[in-house]
Amino acid sequence: MRKARIATASLLTFALTFGSMLSAAFGAVPKDAEKHWASATLTKWTESGLLKGYEDGTVKPDAAVTRGEFAALLNRAFELKEEAADAAFADLPKSNWAYHDIAVALKAGYIQGNGNGGAAPNAKTTREEAAVMVAKALQWKGDAGADPISFKDAAQISEWSQGAISELAAANVVKGDMQGNFRPKASITRAEAVVLLDAALGLKNAAKVFDQAGEYGSDDRTQTIAGDVVISASGVTLTNMVIAGNLTIAKEVGDGDVTLKKVTVKGTTNVNGGGANSVHVEDSVLLRIIVDKPSGTVRIVAISATTVQDVIVNSAVKLEESNTTDSGFTNVELSKALPKDSGVELVGQFEDVRVLAANIQINVPSGSIGNLSVAEGADNSTINLSKEAQVLKLVLDSVAKLIGEGKIENATVNEGAKGSSFETKPNAVDGSGKDTGSTPTGSTSPGGSNPPGTTDPGTPSPGNGNNECTENCADATLHSLSVASSVYMELEQRDGGNLLLGTGYSPDVMSYSVAIPADFTESDVTLSVSSAVYSSVRYTVQTDDGNYSWGSLENGATEFSVRLQPHHDLHVYLYVYSADGVRSKQYQVHFYYERSLQEAFRLRNAGNGPEVTVYQLETGSLEKGDRVTITVPAADTTLGSEISVTETVYYPNASFNLDDWGRGNHFSPSSLQGALHVVVERAGQTVMDGDYQYDLTPITVIENQAGLSVELLTKEELLEEDATSNSESRHSFQLRINLNKETADPSLRNAQYIEIKSTDKYYTDTQPRLWTKEDLKNVQNQFTGMFWPIKLYEGGNEHGFLGYKELYNQYLYVFYYDAQKNPIGYFLYDLNFDYDHVGKDVKLMPSKTRE
Structure with a gap:
């Protein structure tokens, strides 16, 4: 070595x-x-x-x-x-x-x-x-x-x-x-x-410098580097390392490749070099990436069980998720340092993307963005959403041009963004900068249909009924907002990042949340609002499975009801239109059920592989300032002594290492099922205190593949897809998956949702991965839209993969879930490629022999 x-x-x-x-x-x-x-x-x-x-x-x-x-x-x-x-x-x-x-x-x-x-x-x-x-x-x-x-x-x-x-x-x-x-x-x-x-x-x-091409590290032993690391040569692969300091991929790498496998970087990862097919991050955990390459575009690919919390983009980049089984890229900031006419491409599932740079081109060929915001001063950017892409929530504070056939569920066009254009109209548009009549009608989101009797809120005519406005005609604000239920509920004020500000209604706050108690039973909750006499109020209701409904308050009505179910979130968007038809404002009320300790956390492998038990406890249900203490029993540690981890969190989403690096003591579960004691303190009060019961039991593999159809689209079909796509990336391959419930295994009769994952057959002796209940548990932030699993369609589901230059044969895992999104089981499918079923620029790679 x-x-x-x-x-x-x-x-x-x-x-x-x-x-x-x-x-x-x-x-x-x-x-x-x-x-x-x-x-x-x-x-x-x-x-x-x-x-x-x-x-x-x-x-x-x-x-x-x-x-x-x-x-x-x-x-x-x-x-x-x-x-x-x-x-x-x-x-x-x-x-x-x-x-x-x-x-x-x-x-x-x-x-x-x-x-x-x-x-x-x-x-x-x-x-x-x-x-x-x-x-x-x-x-x-x-x-x-x-x-x-x-x-x-x-x-x-x-x-x-x-x-x-x-x-x-x-x-x-x-x-x-x-x-x-x-x-x-x-x-x-x-x-x-x-x-x-x-x-x-x-x-x-000192910084540890890797300046010669080669593979460093070991598959069966984790190496910890206390300080910084610099990679200054192309062709470097780091395997099974924990870097306590910063990692720099230096400009000397040029347009070459760098690979990180099972690498955890506790500091900042600086990407100053790399090319169009360059930085591969596989089964790794990176807290923060700063992309700042002097010239050209660098491609960063998150593969398999990779987590990248934050990415700050100062130069042209392509961020891509490839068969990710973890959160992949979470938050992305396109900074003001991005040069004019720079290109940024995003492929995958992104939770939050913030655009601060002006005059840039953003391409989203496929995948989803939970929240996409274009900040004040970031004018004249073009955002290209291909038909396989969607944005759940778009907020424009600067003029932008939205092109392509991609879907936008909710768009807010504020005053500074007046003049923005959409090739494909969003399902709902609000904000003082939107054009009159720009909100579409009758849209239905993927994964569901409108409940009977509901209508799109649309854009109201000026005034209220047939009465002519005589006062406060330009007022588009809510004067009051409250909720009433059979149990006590309180409005919680939130900022743009969903951080808690206070309680009750405030005229300066546009976003609210309401906690649904854990023992809540299904019932209606009434929302009461008041606004200027001649203004109009419309609302959209979104369930946590993607269904939408619309309504309005007319003829003097000041309240409406929504149906809440236990253990389900629900989101209400209120649109207030001024009587003169010029101004509008959007308010949000997020009803979220209070997760129990067991629901709030999950245990996941942090990317260091099965040989080394490096786990993290992950959650999406905390508040800024929460103090979390996790105790690992002595019987489940490498040294046989108890580990205690205490951290203060700054965002609802947080991950906690279950290791004592100073002592060399690590969490190593002695059995598939066990417990970690978790205490969460909030503002001096204990809000959670108990054992998190983890379950590493493997998910059932469904051996009977009757009724399952997995097809690869032909090269000709892929070329047809490319011909109608606005993306610069070409299709590498596309899957068409169909399940015939009548002939399928009986356990799948109640399947309602589907999810796919895959692992490369990189080595000739590569074995399929065994998936556990913890792997599939969803603990994402309750204010974020659901990406996986997705609704199972009777006509089949198609999944496209773009931009891959090289492909290994894969193990494909097709997971099915019931109506409550509990995993039923999964099919293991050998996905073997040939040149008749991949894109024209794709190279098929043979599996390697392990040395």
């Missing part, structure tokens, strides 16, 4: 003191260090004025270091300051000078008790103990299988320290003596401690 080059970085200097032991600083070389073997390092630190000695001008370089002293050294060097709240040791009162540093070490995870309830702060630190503490501070796992230990006295090294010493030796952080011995049981001296920390800091602050 290749070793990555360590980039040279200047070392920081830090003050190292032992509390009351050290006195005033002195600037010269310590008199007892002038001829010492560590003189250079001691002098460097002394001359900086940050290393202080004793009153007699010495530093006592050969004096042994206690556990308390070593913790003080390491904490100051690594700038660790936060104490563990529960630090309590029988032999370490809070009045002891070492208490603070031991408590900080406990919080950082590199020191534990001695097994007898004590911290042993005055015990001398051995060299192997120091190595383990440094490795943990660097957040290395310290696996014993890293590299063979070459020290002559390797047999004397304790098993529990072998992994740490092996990794530190490979990185030249620790070295042997003149005889080639490590002396693991010997006490570490002050000079040795300073040299060790100096080398560790150099490693911590």
Whole structure:
């Protein structure tokens, strides 16, 4: 396996003191260090004025270091300051000078008790103990299988320290003596401690650079890199890594390829290089991507179980989801830094896309965008929605041109966007900037039909009935809004990001939510509104399965009812039109049922594969500021000791790592079913407290494939699709899937929804994936439209895939769900391609032999 080059970085200097032991600083070389073997390092630190000695001008370089002293050294060097709240040791009162540093070490995870309830702060630190503490501070796992230990006295090294010493030796952080011995049981001296920390800091602050093409990492072992990583060559593949710092794909990559497989990046991923078929992110977790390539377009593909929370786009890019089994790209911002006439292409399911740049071209050849907003100042952008694309909610604050046959469910055209145009009219349009009569009539959304007796709200005629307006003719605001039910319900004010602002109606707030209690029974809820005397009010009601209905308040009516069902969300959009027909405003009321702890969370593999149990607990039901504590039982951890994770969230959607990287302790479920204790605190009150019962039981594979038809469209049919598409991307392949319930397996008689997933047969021995109940559980934000599963149509469902240049044969998984969207089971189908059933530019790839 290749070793990555360590980039040279200047070392920081830090003050190292032992509390009351050290006195005033002195600037010269310590008199007892002038001829010492560590003189250079001691002098460097002394001359900086940050290393202080004793009153007699010495530093006592050969004096042994206690556990308390070593913790003080390491904490100051690594700038660790936060104490563990529960630090309590029988032999370490809070009045002891070492208490603070031991408590900080406990919080950082590199020191534990001695097994007898004590911290042993005055015990001398051995060299192997120091190595383990440094490795943990660097957040290395310290696996014993890293590299063979070459020290002559390797047999004397304790098993529990072998992994740490092996990794530190490979990185030249620790070295042997003149005889080639490590002396693991010997006490570490002050000079040795300073040299060790100096080398560790150099490693911590240096970036690990991969500047040669090749595959780095291992399929069966996770490597943790404490600092930053730079990829500066094309053809680099990183496998099974956790990067604690930032990842940079440098401009030196040019138009070449980079692949990330089972990689977690805890910092920011900067994409400064790559080409049209370039950055492949497979089974990985990236918190934040910044795209900023000097020239040309870079393509970033999220594959399989990949999660990318935020993408900031500063240069031309194509973001594509390929057979994603996780959330893929969640939030995308097209920043003001995007140059004029830049192109951005989005293929997949995107939760939130914010356009801040002006004069750009956005193409959406297929997939969905939950919320698409064009901000003030982002004028003259063109958004091309192909017929296979849809936008659930569009908000325009700047003039934009919408072309293509794609569907827009709800559009708000504000004053700054007046003059915007739509080739295909949205199902509903509101806002002060819309043209009179631009709202379409009688539309039906995919996945359902209008309930009997409902009508499109349309655009009303000026005035109210036959009465001529005499006052407040330009008023398009709600004067009041309330809800009434058989149980208590309260309006919650929300901002544009669905963050909670307050309660009750406010004339300055346009979006509201109403929590439906968990024990709610099906019944009507009344919404009461008031507006200017001559204004008109229309409303649209959207259910959580995609059905719409419309209505209006006429002849003096001020209220209407909606039917709420337990465990179902419902969304109401209110449109107020001024009497002069010039102005309008839209208000939203989101009824959402309160998720139980069991409904609010799911356990998912974070992309590091079945070999390494790296899991996350995921939710979409929190509020900003919620404090979440998750406790993993000792029996379900790699070290056999309990893990406790506490985090404060900033968005309703959040994921929590179930690991203690400092200690090298990881969640590893001992059985398919188990429990994690979860506590959610909100504004000082506990709102959830209990066990989340996870279930990793595999979903039933339906062996009887009678009634199932899976067809690949022919090359000629794909070319016909391309000829009528506005997308620059061409069809790679398209599936037509049909289920005949009369001849199908009896378990599918009640199937109402369908979902498809796939995995590539990359290797000749690749086996189909086993899907669990947790994999298919949906915990997305209750204010977001549903993407998967989708409604099962009697005439069959078609699924197109665009933009793939290379295709491997695949395992196709066709999931079916009942009316409550509970998984019934799935078909496993061998999807084998040939050139008669793929796009004209697609290359078919043979499976590789695993080395």
